[in-house]
Structures are given as C-alpha cells and as structure tokens.
Amino acid sequence: xxxPSNQSQAxxxxxxEGFSTETLKTIGVIAILVLAFxxxxxxxxxxxNIMIFIYGLVxxxxxxxxILFTFLIRLLTWPLNAQQMKGAKAxxxxxxxxxxxxxxxxxxxxxxxxxxxxxxxxRERGINPFGSCLPTLIQFPILFALIPAITYAIGSAPLSxxxxxxxxxxxxxxxxxxxxxxxxxxxxxGLPERTVILGASIPILALIVALTTYVQSKLxxxxxxxxxxxxxxxxxIMSIQMPIMLFLFSINYPSGLSIYFIASNILSxxxxxxxxxxxxxxxxxxxxx
Amino acid sequence: xxxxxxxVTLFLLAAVLLSGCTGATAWPGLSANGEVAYLAHTNAVxxxxxxxxxxxxxxxxxxGGFLNMNPSMFVTTPVIIPDGLLVVLDSGNKHVMYGVDPxxxxxxxxxxxxxxxxxxxxxxxxxxxxxxxxFAPNSDGNVYVLDLDDGQSEKDAIKVIRLSAxxxxxxxxxxxxxxxxxxxxxxxxxxxIFAISLETYEVLWExxxxxxxxxxxxxxxxxxxxxxxxxxxxxxxxxxxxxxESVLGQEIKDWVWGTPIAEGDNLYFGDVSGxxxxxxxxxxxxxxxxKLDGAITASxxxxxxxxxxxTESGVIYAVTADGKTEIWHQPAEEKSKAYTTPVQAxxxxxxxxxxxxxxxxxxxxxxxxxxxxxxx
Numbered sequence: 001x002x003x004p005s006n007q008s009q010a011x012x013x014x015x016x017e018g019f020s021t022e023t024l025k026t027i028g029v030i031a032i033l034v035l036a037f038x039x040x041x042x043x044x045x046x047x048x049n050i051m052i053f054i055y056g057l058v059x060x061x062x063x064x065x066x067i068l069f070t071f072l073i074r075l076l077t078w079p080l081n082a083q084q085m086k087g088a089k090a091x092x093x094x095x096x097x098x099x100x101x102x103x104x105x106x107x108x109x110x111x112x113x114x115x116x117x118x119x120x121x122x123r124e125r126g127i128n129p130f131g132s133c134l135p136t137l138i139q140f141p142i143l144f145a146l147i148p149a150i151t152y153a154i155g156s157a158p159l160s161x162x163x164x165x166x167x168x169x170x171x172x173x174x175x176x177x178x179x180x181x182x183x184x185x186x187x188x189x190g191l192p193e194r195t196v197i198l199g200a201s202i203p204i205l206a207l208i209v210a211l212t213t214y215v216q217s218k219l220x221x222x223x224x225x226x227x228x229x230x231x232x233x234x235x236x237i238m239s240i241q242m243p244i245m246l247f248l249f250s251i252n253y254p255s256g257l258s259i260y261f262i263a264s265n266i267l268s269x270x271x272x273x274x275x276x277x278x279x280x281x282x283x284x285x286x287x288x289x
Numbered sequence: 290x291x292x293x294x295x296x297v298t299l300f301l302l303a304a305v306l307l308s309g310c311t312g313a314t315a316w317p318g319l320s321a322n323g324e325v326a327y328l329a330h331t332n333a334v335x336x337x338x339x340x341x342x343x344x345x346x347x348x349x350x351x352x353g354g355f356l357n358m359n360p361s362m363f364v365t366t367p368v369i370i371p372d373g374l375l376v377v378l379d380s381g382n383k384h385v386m387y388g389v390d391p392x393x394x395x396x397x398x399x400x401x402x403x404x405x406x407x408x409x410x411x412x413x414x415x416x417x418x419x420x421x422x423x424f425a426p427n428s429d430g431n432v433y434v435l436d437l438d439d440g441q442s443e444k445d446a447i448k449v450i451r452l453s454a455x456x457x458x459x460x461x462x463x464x465x466x467x468x469x470x471x472x473x474x475x476x477x478x479x480x481x482i483f484a485i486s487l488e489t490y491e492v493l494w495e496x497x498x499x500x501x502x503x504x505x506x507x508x509x510x511x512x513x514x515x516x517x518x519x520x521x522x523x524x525x526x527x528x529x530x531x532x533x534e535s536v537l538g539q540e541i542k543d544w545v546w547g548t549p550i551a552e553g554d555n556l557y558f559g560d561v562s563g564x565x566x567x568x569x570x571x572x573x574x575x576x577x578x579x580k581l582d583g584a585i586t587a588s589x590x591x592x593x594x595x596x597x598x599x600t601e602s603g604v605i606y607a608v609t610a611d612g613k614t615e616i617w618h619q620p621a622e623e624k625s626k627a628y629t630t631p632v633q634a635x636x637x638x639x640x641x642x643x644x645x646x647x648x649x650x651x652x653x654x655x656x657x658x659x660x661x662x663x664x665x
Contacts (some may be wrong), residue, residue, distance in 0.1 A: 156428070157314035157364075157380075158413065158429035158463065158503065159643075162586065165519075165544055165561060177519045179461060179478040191411065194382055201382075211548070252360075 026059040045167040070263040090127045095135035150256040154182045156190025161197025189256035206250035210243040212265035218282040220272045316628035317641040329363035330648050339634035342660030348395045366415040376414035405444040411415030415465040426462030448490045464505035476502035494531035504548040507571035517545025546586040560566045560584025577612035587630040599627035617656035
C-alpha cells in the first residue's frame with residue numbers, strides 16, 4: 001500500500017526543472033508590476049475612489065483619508081512586508097554565518113567562485129536573495145499611482161479637477177463631494193507645503209518626511225557583527241540617502257504625498273515593533289547596529 | 290552593494306519622472322489687444338506679436354529660490370490695465386501678482402512696476418479692473434482689492450473681502466468676477482455665488498447652489514445672471530436679490546465649466562462631455578444642442594457671423610446661430626488640447642494649446658494657420 005502523503009505529492013503538478021516556488025513568486029510579482037503599469041489609469045482611479053470613499057466616511061478631511069488609506073495599504077501589504085523582514089533577517093543571519101564568512105575569506109578575490117559558493121549556500125538554507133526586495137517592488141506602482149491620485153483628488157487646479165471628474169465611479173456623488181476639502185492642519189494638501197518663519201519659507205513637512213524616514217531606517221536596521229557585511233553597509237548608506245531623496249521629492253510635490261510618506265514611515269515602525277524587530281539602540285549616539 | 294544603491298537611485302529618479310506624467314495642472318491663459326498677444330503658459334508669460342507670431346519678450350518671475358523650492362507657474366490670463374501695464378499672476382508657491390510694463394523691456398524681460406504678495410493661495414482667476422480698482426479673487430477664498438493709482442511698488446490691499454466659509458475651509462475662487470456697474474459677482478468652488486458692492490465692498494447677497502461653480506456668470510439680454518455649475522445645471526439669478534432657479538436641468542448632460550457667452554437673446558455654453566448648447570433667455574427654451582468631440586471648458590468666441598468653440602480634442606468648431614457646425618480648424622498634432630478660450634487679435638483668432646509643440650496658433654477667417662508660436 002502506498003503512503004498517502006507520497007500519493008498526494010505525486011498528484012501535485014510538478015514544476016519544470018530549475019523552477020522553484022521562489023521563481024514563480026518572482027514571476028508573479030513582475031506580472032503584477034507589468035499589469036499595474038499597463039493599466040496605470042485603472043490603478044490611479046481605484047486609489048482616487050477609495051480615498052474619496054474614506055473621505056466621505058471621516059467627515060470630509062482628506063488628510064485623515066490619506067492616513068487611513070496608508071493604513072489600508074499597510075494592512076494589505078502586511079504579509080509582503082513580513083516576508084520582506086523574514087528575507088532580510090535570513091540574509092542578515094547569513095552574513096554572520098561562520099561558513100559564509102569562511103567562504104568570503106577563501107574566495108573573496110575570486111568573484112565567480114564566491115558567487116557560486118554563495119548561491120550554493122542560498123540553496124542549502126532555502127534563502128531567496130530577492131526575497132527582501134520583491135515585496136518592496138510591489139509597492140512601486142502604489143507610490144507611482146499615488147502621486148497623480150492625490151493631485152487629481154485634491155483638484156487644486158482646473159486640469160486636476162477635470163481629470164477627477166473622469167476618475168470618479170458612478171456611485172460617487174461628484175456634485176456634492178467636489179471640491180474636496182484640501183485643508184489639513186496648517187497646509188493645503190494639493191500644494192507643496194511651506195511655512196514662513198521669520199520671513200523664510202521653510203518646508204516643514206518635507207523635513208518631517210526626512211526625519212521619519214531616517215528614524216524608520218535606523219530603527220529597522222538589523223544588527224550585524226560582520227565587518228564585511230555588505231547588506232549592513234548598504235543599509236547605512238540608504239539610511240542617509242533615502243531621507244535626502246524623499247526630502248527633495250517632498251518639497252516639489254503636493255503635501256498630501258508627504259502625509260503618505262510620514263504615515264507610512266510611522267506605520268512601518270509600528271509594524272516592526274509589533275514583530276519585535278525594532279532596534280531602539282540604533283537611535284542612540286554611537287549605538288551599535 | 291553599489292548595484293543596490295544604483296537600483297534605489299534609479300527607482301527614485303523614475304518615481305520623479307513618472308510622477309511628472311501628471312503634467313501641467315492648469316491650462317494656459319491668453320489675452321490680446323489688436324497688436325500683441327499675452328500668453329501665460331506653464332513657466333512664463335510671453336508677449337507675442339499678433340501679426341507675425343514673433344516673441345517680443347517673456348517674463349518668468351523672480352526665480353525659484355534655493356533648490357528651486359518655489360518655482361513660478363503662469364496659467365492665469367494676463368490683464369491689460371488702463372495705465373498700459375500688464376498684470377501677470379504667478380500661480381506657483383509664492384502667489385505673487387506683478388504689474389509689468391510691456392513697453393519697458395530689457396534683456397527680453399519687462400520691468401516690474403509693482404508687486405503684490407499678500408495672497409495666501411494660488412491664482413487661477415484673472416482680476417477684474419473697474420476704473421482704478423482691481424478685484425483679484427484668489428484660491429484662499431479672498432477677493433483682494435487694490436488701488437491701481439497708489440503709486441506703490443509693493444502694493445497693499447485696500448480691502449480684503451473674505452468669502453471663506455466659517456468652517457475654516459477655503460472657498461476657492463477660480464473665475465474672473467463680472468460687473469454690472471454697481472456690483473461685482475464672484476463665483477466659488479464652494480457652491481456659492483456672491484454679489485459685492487463696488488462702493489462699500491460689502492457682500493450684498495450670497496447664494497448657495499447645488500455644486501461647484503468654476504466659471505463666471507454671464508449677463509443675459511433679460512438682465513439676469515446665468516451661470517453653469519458642476520451640478521449639470523444652468524442657473525438664472527436675479528442680480529439684485531440673488532433669487533435663483535434652474536432653467537435647464539435635464540437637458541444638460543454634464544458639468545458646465547466655462548463661462549456662457551451672451552449674443553442677442555441667446556446664451557452659448559458647453560459641458561465637459563462635449564455638448565454645446567444654445568439657450569434663448571427670452572423664451573426660456575433650449576434652441577438646440579450639439580455633440581462635439583471633446584470636453585468644452587472654454588467660453589465660445591463670437592467671430593464674424595459664427596461661434597467658435599474650442600474642445601479638449603484640439604479641434605476648433607465653427608457653429609452658426611441656427612446650430613449648423615463644421616470643423617473650422619484641425620490641429621496638426623493629435624495630442625494638442627484646447628482648454629483655453631480663443632481670442633481675437635486683429636484679423637486673426639488665436640488659440641492656445643496644451644500638450645503641444647505649438648503654444649499658440651494664429652488662424653485666419655477660414656481657420657487656416659497664419660503663424661505658430663513655440664515659446665522660443
């Protein structure tokens with residue numbers, strides 16, 4: 001009599017040789033990305049309608065709508081982010097692995113051989129080297145679509161309002177909703193934020209974006225003891241580079257987008273904290289990573 | 290590691306470039322006298338010889354400052370004021386209004402005679418000039434009243450008429466006011482229309498309509514105000530009392546954006562689905578409606594014995610008073626979009642295009658191109 005588990009395995013469709021489930025995941029993510037960009041306006045319109053639906057629920061505050069929308073996005077991408085953390089942790093552990101360090105020492109100068117050995121280790125440990133960056137890729141279309149979505153939804157200029165009229169689904173009461181209340185705290189969400197302090201025009205919100213991005217990247221940077229850890233070195237550079245880039249980005253784009261960045265950073269920290277992955281010591285001066 | 294950094298950098302650059310796909314946020318502003326056309330297009334205001342299409346000068350504001358954090362944007366229709374100056378409005382982050390002298394030009398830039406920087410929102414509406422007073426509606430919900438004869442180089446508003454709702458929201462004011470000689474009428478995206486005394490600047494009445502009003506009202510032959518709204522309606526309003534009624538409800542198929550134009554007993558206006566209407570204000574009847582091939586956000590232009598209508602498709606239609614229509618001008622570039630009201634300058638009709646290599650096109654009485662202007 002055959003073993004039932006073996007029988008069930010035999011019934012499963014077999015992947016072609018060289019194909020792993022990780023490869024399939026990669027293809028899946030790329031397919032989603034391609035579909036998203038091919039139907040960019042569909043994605044943008046969907047986002048606009050979700051945000052406006054939330055806007056109606058929260059008492060006509062578009063700032064709150066963006067924050068809740070960010071929360072929704074975070075919730076939907078939670079499994080992806082968790083996988084990203086898992087992948088990053090696996091890569092980090094590998095960097096501190098004795099066998100990996102030994103390979104680095106032995107084949108450090110022979111790139112080809114080193115890459116072969118590295119891939120062997122990945123296979124043996126079941127690590128997908130793209131496991132940590134694929135979930136990030138899936139967020140790109142969200143960000144790309146969010147920029148026009150916020151710009152159109154706020155409708156702070158004629159062309160945006162005209163585009164909004166074409167984006168609303170039929171169930172939305174456009175006549176009653178438009179114009180959306182673009183005021184949130186001290187800013188107009190449809191315009192880049194500036195605060196005049198002592199006669200100088202200061203982009204306060206862009207600075208908060210940079211600060212929260214920096215704090216988020218520092219807090220979520222995994223510890224590393226390997227001085228040759230390339231991942232840790234990259235993370236250190238990124239923790240400086242990303243805040244600068246997002247600052248430059250935020251000063252030129254509607255402040256609604258900055259609200260998204262800030263909310264996203266804070267929610268990311270919360271998610272890491274809930275999973276016990278926050279490294280608070282990284283924020284202290286001279287704190288070890 | 291370098292590859293990863295390069296990857297992230299490329300991503301961010303791509304994000305910036307892709308987000309740029311949102312493109313311009315407003316369409317050009319265009320005005321003209323017999324000899325010169327003034328075009329506010331994206332980053333500059335251009336003065337163009339209306340007979341030849343040659344650029345006379347351009348004005349691009351006072352610079353974007355550190356990291357170009359405050360870039361200028363010019364989309365509001367420039368206004369020629371009685372003393373010969375031209376009023377141009379920067380719709381960028383600085384919200385500055387300039388009075389420039391079009392005849393005092395050095396390095397292809399006109400001299401700034403005065404500036405006004407007290408508005409808190411961006412400029413979409415053109416100001417209205419009544420004698421020596423300027424009424425400038427702003428997106429911050431205020432109408433700024435300026436004295437054009439005060440001789441100041443840094444102007445102060447002599448009156449700020451606040452039209453904002455008490456909730457703290459701003460009533461975006463996007464349309465140039467209309468005057469009947471004793472009052473000005475200001476429309477708001479916050480669904481309201483206001484009558485303001487020209488003498489005291491007091492709000493005489495305000496009326497809440499069913500939806501946002503992006504265009505200005507028109508004065509019909511019956512002495513009543515007519516204004517379209519995003520409620521797909523044309524409203525008739527008594528200029529003395531503000532009493533209103535919808536005169537066309539079911540017949541209008543989409544948002545009415547542009548200001549209607551009155552010609553004799555008739556009003557002409559379009560909607561954003563490309564429907565064009567003729568309404569007789571005396572009989573209260575819809576004369577006819579036509580379906581054109583693109584959104585109509587501009588006001589029509591009466592040119593000789595026909596009505597010219599610009600549509601988003603870039604095509605300019607000629608419509609006769611009895612509703613016969615023909616394509617009067619087809620742009621060379623399919624991507625060209627015409628959202629701006631065409632203007633007449635001498636024998637030519639000028640059309641401002643968006644998303645086109647041609648910022649401005651001059652057409653003769655047959656709709657044939659006489660010259661084009663590319664901003665250079």
